Amino acid sequence: xxxxxxxxxxxxxxxxxxxxxxxxxxxxxxxxxxxxxxxxxxxxxxxxxxxxxxxxxxxxxxxxxxxxxxxxxxxxxxxxxxxxxxxxxxxxxxxxxxxxxxxxxxxxxxxxxxxxxxxxxxxxxxxxxxxxxxxxxxxxxxxxxxxxxxxxxxxxxxxxxxxxxxxxxxxxxxxxxxxxxxxxxxxxxxxxxxxxxxxxx
Numbered sequence: 001x002x003x004x005x006x007x008x009x010x011x012x013x014x015x016x017x018x019x020x021x022x023x024x025x026x027x028x029x030x031x032x033x034x035x036x037x038x039x040x041x042x043x044x045x046x047x048x049x050x051x052x053x054x055x056x057x058x059x060x061x062x063x064x065x066x067x068x069x070x071x072x073x074x075x076x077x078x079x080x081x082x083x084x085x086x087x088x089x090x091x092x093x094x095x096x097x098x099x100x101x102x103x104x105x106x107x108x109x110x111x112x113x114x115x116x117x118x119x120x121x122x123x124x125x126x127x128x129x130x131x132x133x134x135x136x137x138x139x140x141x142x143x144x145x146x147x148x149x150x151x152x153x154x155x156x157x158x159x160x161x162x163x164x165x166x167x168x169x170x171x172x173x174x175x176x177x178x179x180x181x182x183x184x185x186x187x188x189x190x191x192x193x194x195x196x197x198x199x200x201x
Contacts, residue, residue, distance in 0.1 A: 025059055028066045036074055039063060043081035046089055056085065060093040068101065076104040110193060111153075117186035118154045125180035129172045130165065141168040154187060155194070 024031065024038035045053030060067075060082065067078050079102040085091045100107055121129075126149070130142035145165035148154050156166055172184040 026062050028063055032066070035063065035066065036070055036078075039067070039078060040074070040081070043078065043085065046085040046091065047081055049089070054089075054091065056091055057093055064097075068097070073104050076102055107193065111190060114186045114190040114193070115154050118183045118190065119149055121149060121180060121183035125183065128179035129184060130168045132171050132175075132178065133168045137164075138168075141165040145169065148187070154190060156191065 021038045021041055024034040025042055026035070027038075028035040039059060042053050042056060042059060046056055067075060069075075070078065079097045082093050082097060083102060086093055086096065103110060126142060126145055130138045130145055133141055141164050144157055145168065147157060148165065157164065169184045169187050172178050172180050173188040175181060
């Protein structure tokens with residue numbers, strides 16, 4: 001099995017994953033690709049809740065440096081899976097990988113692309129986005145959004161981070177067919193990226 005075979009996995013973690021998988025998962029020196037595939041299979045089992053994929057802290061202890069050096073897309077998949085299993089599966093991995101290791105692209109590159117999409121918001125879209133809120137102070141949302149779009153980092157205003165224009169932007173970002181959806185979604189993802197860099201798993 002090679003890395004491309006993962007796309008054909010059925011999504012079920014069952015008896016077909018035998019002792020060879022466990023052996024391959026600790027065989028980074030002898031078979032690097034086999035180790036990555038086996039690790040992803042074990043993590044997939046943990047995400048799916050299989051009892052056979054519990055207690056994977058040893059996997060992280062054994063392969064931590066190897067995972068960090070893996071091809072970027074594989075590294076990101078492994079780190080995302082570790083985070084999911086730690087948060088929702090109750091498994092403990094120490095020390096936890098840093099947040100940037102979860103990204104498949106460098107953070108500055110991701111941020112630059114998201115900012116470009118956000119700044120492409122037209123005047124008509126700004127007006128539509130800010131009128132999506134059912135309140136009389138849509139003008140305040142509009143002024144705050146215009147200020148955000150004029151700034152270099154397109155960040156929510158610090159003084160009104162939880163409301164203006166966040167309410168209008170995030171409401172629109174949850175309505176795929178709405179006017180201004182794409183730039184609003186870009187803003188929301190940009191804010192989540194910033195928050196992720198300050199958070200742990």
